[in-house]
Amino acid sequence: MKTGTIVEQSGIYKCTKCGNEITAVKGKKVSPCSKCNNTEFKLVRATR
């Protein structure tokens, strides 16, 4: 998923650059990585 888009699946996401893990909630906007400001994340584990 990318910063600026709406989260389609709640879960734990990992920054593709620094590996920082963030929690994303469905329906909310994706914010940039708090550590490196990267804008791309990979889904690690989906939650409900």
Ligand SMILES: [Zn+2]
């Ligand atoms: Zn990062």
